[in-house]
Amino acid sequence: MSLSLWESFMCGGLAGCAAVTVSNTPEVMKTRLQLQGELQKADSNVPKVYKNVLDVFQKTWRNEGIKGLQRGLFPAYGYQILLNGSRLGFYDPIRRTLNRVVGIDPTVVNMGTALTAGALTGCIGAALGSPLFLVKARLQAYSPALPVGAQHYYRNSRHALSSIYREGGLKGLWRGVNTAILRTACGSAVQLPSYNFGKTLLVQNGWKDNSYGTYFVASAVSGLCVLLAMQPADTVLTRMYNQNTVKDPVTGAIRGALYSNPIDCLWKTLKTEGIRGWYKGTTAHFARIWPHTVVTLVANEVIMSQYKGLRAKYM
Numbered sequence: 001m002s003l004s005l006w007e008s009f010m011c012g013g014l015a016g017c018a019a020v021t022v023s024n025t026p027e028v029m030k031t032r033l034q035l036q037g038e039l040q041k042a043d044s045n046v047p048k049v050y051k052n053v054l055d056v057f058q059k060t061w062r063n064e065g066i067k068g069l070q071r072g073l074f075p076a077y078g079y080q081i082l083l084n085g086s087r088l089g090f091y092d093p094i095r096r097t098l099n100r101v102v103g104i105d106p107t108v109v110n111m112g113t114a115l116t117a118g119a120l121t122g123c124i125g126a127a128l129g130s131p132l133f134l135v136k137a138r139l140q141a142y143s144p145a146l147p148v149g150a151q152h153y154y155r156n157s158r159h160a161l162s163s164i165y166r167e168g169g170l171k172g173l174w175r176g177v178n179t180a181i182l183r184t185a186c187g188s189a190v191q192l193p194s195y196n197f198g199k200t201l202l203v204q205n206g207w208k209d210n211s212y213g214t215y216f217v218a219s220a221v222s223g224l225c226v227l228l229a230m231q232p233a234d235t236v237l238t239r240m241y242n243q244n245t246v247k248d249p250v251t252g253a254i255r256g257a258l259y260s261n262p263i264d265c266l267w268k269t270l271k272t273e274g275i276r277g278w279y280k281g282t283t284a285h286f287a288r289i290w291p292h293t294v295v296t297l298v299a300n301e302v303i304m305s306q307y308k309g310l311r312a313k314y315m
Contacts, residue, residue, distance in 0.1 A: 009090065019296040028060065031140040031141050039272045071140045075157045076132075087122050118191060121188060167254065176241050179236055191222050223290040227290075231282055
């Protein structure tokens with residue numbers, strides 16, 4: 001029984017919400033590590049606020065409690081509905097359509113169309129959810145006790161959205177969306193294809209098709225692939241969204257104080273901090289992306305299966 005586009009969208013969105021409840025704390029830790037030492041030389045004598053992932057957790061818990069560890073959770077829910085609703089809900093219909101366009105059986109998993117569908121659906125979700133990711137990143141970066149990077153104080157998500165809108169209008173809400181699309185395209189292009197490939201390989205080697213063990217192992221493989229593909233773009237996204245804005249003295253336009261675009265951010269980070277600057281927070285990112293990917297994909301399988309059962313019974 002196939003689901004409609006919007007049924008798939010809602011199942012994917014709910015799966016993303018389940019995952020972000022688990023992964024939001026490591027996301028906070030990752031964000032703060034990525035901002036620490038921003039555009040400072042690696043051998044700088046400036047003392048580090050945080051030593052490592054565990055240190056971020058301990059200091060945040062001690063100074064800010066559970067509220068600090070779960071900063072940005074509510075905009076993260078909204079972002080996940082838009083991102084994973086698009087990424088998981090639109091993936092199969094778009095992949096099947098692409099297969100038909102190039103003359104391939106829609107049921108066949110072709111690597112080229114699978115990667116293209118993954119990237120396209122990720123870009124759609126990233127564009128739709130960009131304002132919520134912007135708010136989430138700034139809320140997660142804010143610390144009243146041990147700040148790193150630019151600090152933006154907002155009372156809540158609604159206050160953040162209204163403040164950003166007053167400052168830069170609709171353009172301000174979608175500032176950095178090109179970076180969000182780049183990051184998500186990198187991750188989405190490999191997430192579902194690597195999951196489906198891993199799942200197919202496991203089934204071919206005797207694993208049960210609809211077992212939690214198969215879901216878990218295939219999701220873990222997918223999470224590692226996503227991490228390797230998107231880490232530099234993820235660091236750039238955090239910095240682009242969290243930077244302060246200034247008014248250009250010549251044009252009068254509002255622009256980023258540090259970076260003009262993602263390539264500029266990548267270059268400045270590399271020039272000042274070296275290649276390691278791109279990979280700041282990798283451990284925290286893995287602690288986020290692995291459970292997030294596992295819970296998202298497993299929850300999506302379970303939610304879709306349960307929904308199909310309920311629809312067959314009551315509709």
